[in-house]
Amino acid sequence: MKDLNLINQLTYYFTHNGLYVLQQFNRTFLMAIYGVLLGAIVGIPIGIWISQHRKLSPAVIGIANVIQTVPSLAMLSILMLGLGLGENTVIVTVFLYSLLPIIKNTYTGMLSVNPHVLDAGKGMGMTRWQVLTTIRIPLSLAVMIAGIRNALVVGIGITVIGSFIGAGGLGDIIIRGTNATNGGAIILAGALPTALMAIITDLVLSFVEKRLTPKTSSAR
Amino acid sequence: MLLEMSHLRKEYPNGKMAVDDFNLEVGRGEFICFIGTSGSGKTTTMRMINRMLHQTSGTIKINGHDIAKMDPVKLRRSIGYVIQNIGLMPHMTIQENIELVPKLLGWSKEKRAQQAHKMIALAQLPDEMLERYPGELSGGQQQRIGVVRALAADQEIILMDEPFGALDPITRESLQDLVKHLQEDLGKTFIFVTHDMDEALSLATRVVIMSQGKQVQVDTPENILRHPANEFVTNLIGEERLIRAQPNILTVSQIMKRHPATIQPEQTLADAIDTMHERRVDTLLVTDQDQKLVGYLDIDDVSRKTDVQTPVKQLMNHEVSYVQAKALIGDSVQRLLKLGVKNIPVVNQEKQLVGIVTRTSLVDIVYDALRGAPATDEQPASPINVDIHAAANHEGSADA
Ligand SMILES: Nc1ncnc2c1ncn2[C@@H]1O[C@H](COP(=O)(O)OP(=O)(O)O)[C@@H](O)[C@H]1O
Ligand SMILES: [Mg+2]
Numbered sequence: 001m002k003d004l005n006l007i008n009q010l011t012y013y014f015t016h017n018g019l020y021v022l023q024q025f026n027r028t029f030l031m032a033i034y035g036v037l038l039g040a041i042v043g044i045p046i047g048i049w050i051s052q053h054r055k056l057s058p059a060v061i062g063i064a065n066v067i068q069t070v071p072s073l074a075m076l077s078i079l080m081l082g083l084g085l086g087e088n089t090v091i092v093t094v095f096l097y098s099l100l101p102i103i104k105n106t107y108t109g110m111l112s113v114n115p116h117v118l119d120a121g122k123g124m125g126m127t128r129w130q131v132l133t134t135i136r137i138p139l140s141l142a143v144m145i146a147g148i149r150n151a152l153v154v155g156i157g158i159t160v161i162g163s164f165i166g167a168g169g170l171g172d173i174i175i176r177g178t179n180a181t182n183g184g185a186i187i188l189a190g191a192l193p194t195a196l197m198a199i200i201t202d203l204v205l206s207f208v209e210k211r212l213t214p215k216t217s218s219a220r
Numbered sequence: 221m222l223l224e225m226s227h228l229r230k231e232y233p234n235g236k237m238a239v240d241d242f243n244l245e246v247g248r249g250e251f252i253c254f255i256g257t258s259g260s261g262k263t264t265t266m267r268m269i270n271r272m273l274h275q276t277s278g279t280i281k282i283n284g285h286d287i288a289k290m291d292p293v294k295l296r297r298s299i300g301y302v303i304q305n306i307g308l309m310p311h312m313t314i315q316e317n318i319e320l321v322p323k324l325l326g327w328s329k330e331k332r333a334q335q336a337h338k339m340i341a342l343a344q345l346p347d348e349m350l351e352r353y354p355g356e357l358s359g360g361q362q363q364r365i366g367v368v369r370a371l372a373a374d375q376e377i378i379l380m381d382e383p384f385g386a387l388d389p390i391t392r393e394s395l396q397d398l399v400k401h402l403q404e405d406l407g408k409t410f411i412f413v414t415h416d417m418d419e420a421l422s423l424a425t426r427v428v429i430m431s432q433g434k435q436v437q438v439d440t441p442e443n444i445l446r447h448p449a450n451e452f453v454t455n456l457i458g459e460e461r462l463i464r465a466q467p468n469i470l471t472v473s474q475i476m477k478r479h480p481a482t483i484q485p486e487q488t489l490a491d492a493i494d495t496m497h498e499r500r501v502d503t504l505l506v507t508d509q510d511q512k513l514v515g516y517l518d519i520d521d522v523s524r525k526t527d528v529q530t531p532v533k534q535l536m537n538h539e540v541s542y543v544q545a546k547a548l549i550g551d552s553v554q555r556l557l558k559l560g561v562k563n564i565p566v567v568n569q570e571k572q573l574v575g576i577v578t579r580t581s582l583v584d585i586v587y588d589a590l591r592g593a594p595a596t597d598e599q600p601a602s603p604i605n606v607d608i609h610a611a612a613n614h615e616g617s618a619d620a
Pocket of ligand 2 (some may be wrong): 264
């Protein structure tokens with residue numbers, strides 16, 4: 001009986017605050033996307049770079065690893081001291097957390113390209129740049145996208161927590177629910193769209209990943 | 221000279237001297253095989269030619285130009301390159317793979333496509349295959365593409381590093397036919413690394429045998445089989461292969477018996493019978509005063525009633541088959557065996573009799589060659605096997 005009640009409450013919340021939920025959904029989504037996008041813009045070149053200068057890779061990946069070990073709430077608080085309250089702090093946090101999966105996957109992807117194929121490319125007279133752009137990157141694209149996919153799912157989680165430092169978004173709804181007596185339905189109203197967002201992003205990106213994987217077979 | 225390598229040395233940063241004073245001149249249309257034990261520096265030497273590696277010292281010239289002064293990227297586009305692991309781009313169609321270097325060279329789309337069709341035909345593969353991806357082809361088909369891709373931009377020199385090492389024997393053979401065709405009919409020059417002696421001997425115009433970074437012997441396959449430079453080469457070739465090669469490298473003079481029983485045309489039947497008795501033979505070869513072979517006398521052909529004072533020239537058979545002392549056994553064996561005679565006289569260029577080959581000795585040689593090993597390793601039973609062992613150990617000299 002109580003369950004039915006919860007669902008009723010949830011439907012009620014959605015029908016009356018639909019637009020608001022959508023706005024917060026959008027907000028959360030954009031913050032996560034911006035953070036990860038920044039992460040990709042910085043992380044992919046770093047990953048490519050350390051794959052060409054492999055001596056640097058332990059140091060770079062080590063730093064990214066350290067960032068990852070800081071609990072997200074702590075990271076948000078630390079950055080808040082410098083950047084203040086609000087969405088920018090959240091975006092930077094997401095950015096920092098997305099670096100590790102993106103750098104690591106780019107690096108692994110680049111190194112997983114069959115060395116004989118690279119040798120053949122160079123031996124046939126491709127410049128370093130041509131080897132990079134026509135062999136290395138296309139052949140490691142799928143692994144890179146998988147890194148971005150990871151980063152985005154983690155990023156959505158962080159964005160939700162980011163509501164604690166006044167960034168708004170779906171986290172706001174959840175926090176409101178936790179503060180209200182019998183706020184279970186409100187918590188769900190924030191949590192369900194969050195989960196949905198994570199699942200959908202993951203699905204979409206896995207589709208993109210498949211699309212960007214270079215064809216190696218003429219079968220459609 | 222198309223390609224000149226002089227005093228090439230390569231020392232790796234770890235101090236390993238991989239190539240030590242390598243010298244070789246390669247003419248247009250040659251097929252050079254590098255062979256040697258693993259780690260002997262074959263790959264290192266080959267990769268210095270397209271500047272995938274840089275030599276510690278020494279020079280490489282192509283058409284007289286020092287490659288160290290060329291742009292390495294341009295140089296590589298002018299040299300075909302095929303590796304064992306095929307190295308086709310997995311994410312490009314066969315057509316894109318073939319067009320790779322022409323595209324780097326900036327050929328027009330039409331010209332490239334035209335070349336792709338030409339190349340797939342050269343590889344003896346169906347035209348439709350151009351749209352496929354490497355992963356959809358068998359290993360042998362992929363390597364066929366690898367081979368023709370290496371000459372899609374009309375490269376003159378093609379470097380191949382153990383290109384067929386991973387293929388099964390039948391596929392390998394068909395690819396060997398392909399590269400041989402490219403060399404013989406299109407005049408391409410090959411530098412071909414292999415560890416398969418049969419491959420080297422059948423493809424090469426010259427074989428470079430390497431050991432520990434040094435050239436041990438550089439010569440034609442025939443000469444290497446005939447005169448292995450040292451024990452290392454003998455072992456590398458393998459005794460079995462040396463024996464199998466006998467018919468093709470041993471000459472008739474090396475297996476013939478010297479001083480066959482002869483008689484002159486002016487002598488009488490009585491003299492002939494005496495000689496036959498003495499030498500325990502039933503045929504005599506008839507030679508004139510210049511030692512020239514003019515016929516033979518078979519005792520079975522002489523009637524009992526013949527006067528013993530009849531001169532041999534009235535009784536002898538003028539139709540006599542013979543072989544040249546210099547002829548290779550492999551070339552003459554068929555003919556000799558078909559003649560069905562027990563003995564075949566051997567003559568020199570002046571048709572002077574120098575020896576005789578017995579049918580048994582020929583059969584022994586052929587049998588050994590087919591079987592690949594002599595009956596007894598330690599103590600050769602027949603004089604022919606002694607010869608084979610001598611050649612195999614390179615102690616005997618090839619006197620004629
Ligand atoms: N990059 C390298 N650094 C150090 N030593 C190397 C390197 N590449 C090859 N070598 C050594 O040089 C020698 C010749 O190698 P290689 O040319 O590959 O021989 P092969 O092709 O005849 O098997 C070997 O002893 C090998 O271990
Ligand atoms: Mg090698």
